[in-house]
Amino acid sequence: MIDTAPNYGKLDLKRKTGMEEFHRQGESLGPRLIDFWQWYSSDLVSNATRGCLAEFIVATALGVHHGLREEWSAFDLITEAGVKIEVKSSAYLQTWSQRTLSNINFTIKATRAWDYNTSTFEADVKRHADIYVFCVLNHQTKDEHFDPLNLAQWDFYLIRAAVLDERMPSAKTISLKALLGLGPTQANYEELRECIEALDLEARERAIERSQSDPAQVNGLATTMERPATSVSNHLTDALKMNAEKQPQPASIRSGSLIRAKLPGKLTSRPYRVESVFSSPPDNGDLGPEVERASPNCGEWTFVKLREMWRDLKGQYPLWLVSDNVHCVRAADLFEVDVLSKIAPKPGARAD
Numbered sequence: 001m002i003d004t005a006p007n008y009g010k011l012d013l014k015r016k017t018g019m020e021e022f023h024r025q026g027e028s029l030g031p032r033l034i035d036f037w038q039w040y041s042s043d044l045v046s047n048a049t050r051g052c053l054a055e056f057i058v059a060t061a062l063g064v065h066h067g068l069r070e071e072w073s074a075f076d077l078i079t080e081a082g083v084k085i086e087v088k089s090s091a092y093l094q095t096w097s098q099r100t101l102s103n104i105n106f107t108i109k110a111t112r113a114w115d116y117n118t119s120t121f122e123a124d125v126k127r128h129a130d131i132y133v134f135c136v137l138n139h140q141t142k143d144e145h146f147d148p149l150n151l152a153q154w155d156f157y158l159i160r161a162a163v164l165d166e167r168m169p170s171a172k173t174i175s176l177k178a179l180l181g182l183g184p185t186q187a188n189y190e191e192l193r194e195c196i197e198a199l200d201l202e203a204r205e206r207a208i209e210r211s212q213s214d215p216a217q218v219n220g221l222a223t224t225m226e227r228p229a230t231s232v233s234n235h236l237t238d239a240l241k242m243n244a245e246k247q248p249q250p251a252s253i254r255s256g257s258l259i260r261a262k263l264p265g266k267l268t269s270r271p272y273r274v275e276s277v278f279s280s281p282p283d284n285g286d287l288g289p290e291v292e293r294a295s296p297n298c299g300e301w302t303f304v305k306l307r308e309m310w311r312d313l314k315g316q317y318p319l320w321l322v323s324d325n326v327h328c329v330r331a332a333d334l335f336e337v338d339v340l341s342k343i344a345p346k347p348g349a350r351a352d
Contacts, residue, residue: 050091050148058156074114088134089134089137090135090176091137130160133196136157155186156192157186
């Protein structure tokens with residue numbers, strides 16, 4: 001018996017080329033699909049289109065832009081390693097006439113996921129991605145240089161969803177100022193893939209630590225650990241050892257100095273302020289409490305790992321703790337160090 005029931009299932013979509021023609025029963029009417037795209041999407045600054053553009057930019061950085069965007073997916077992107085990414089965008093400039101620059105805010109509210117196959121919402125209300133990427137179109141003047149396709153005009157801030165769940169569990173929106181207070185990873189376009197991989201490593205390292213302290217969580221580790229990689233603590237400790245051996249620390253550096261340096265694997269260098277200098281180990285051999293008092297801007301994870309890292313670097317003094325005003329890194333992680341000033345400039349002064 002032939003099944004004549006109508007098919008209302010999920011559509012099997014194909015990627016378009018843009019050269020498809022509008023037609024009537026196969027007879028070409030002239031316009032092509034690319035004409036529609038140009039008519040509909042040329043305003044890259046509008047909130048809706050800019051959001052899709054930001055997703056595409058992140059997708060290209062991760063090499064996952066060859067498929068199709070899913071409008072109702074619980075998260076925006078998934079990496080080849082299975083990391084779920086949520087992309088948010090904001091901008092100072094809008095298409096319409098403005099009296100002042102727009103405030104930078106992002107939506108971070110928990111939601112119920114939509115199931116494409118059953119056309120129903122899941123019961124759980126939560127943040128479904130592993131990592132959030134906040135994209136800021138940073139140009140602030142409506143001049144001939146304003147160009148959303150110029151990726152130098154974008155800033156990217158990355159943070160694990162678990163941090164949002166812990167620090168802002170019920171928040172629906174977050175300002176850029178509040179986001180910076182959570183200590184996100186700041187990256188340019190070329191650094192996005194590397195930074196996402198590093199955050200994924202950190203998440204899995206934390207999962208291991210939780211499982212060791214709470215055996216009941218071991219069964220939940222399987223999914224988290226499906227993406228094989230070197231342990232974060234081992235990875236960073238190896239980097240510290242290698243750099244401490246290869247790069248002597250300039251003796252002129254002291255607390256308040258401004259330097260420019262590059263992290264291993266980074267394409268560009270950036271300015272850092274030296275928060276703390278330790279010329280020798282403390283009497284009890286534990287730098288953790290002293291670093292926490294001296295550098296309150298550093299994230300929680302820094303302190304968790306400091307003790308073991310410093311312990312593995314016996315004799316490699318002096319050590320610095322440096323900050324880029326977003327997150328802190330250890331000086332032993334840095335390459336190509338140039339001293340810009342022995343005393344950091346006043347806030348707002350240019351470092352380059």
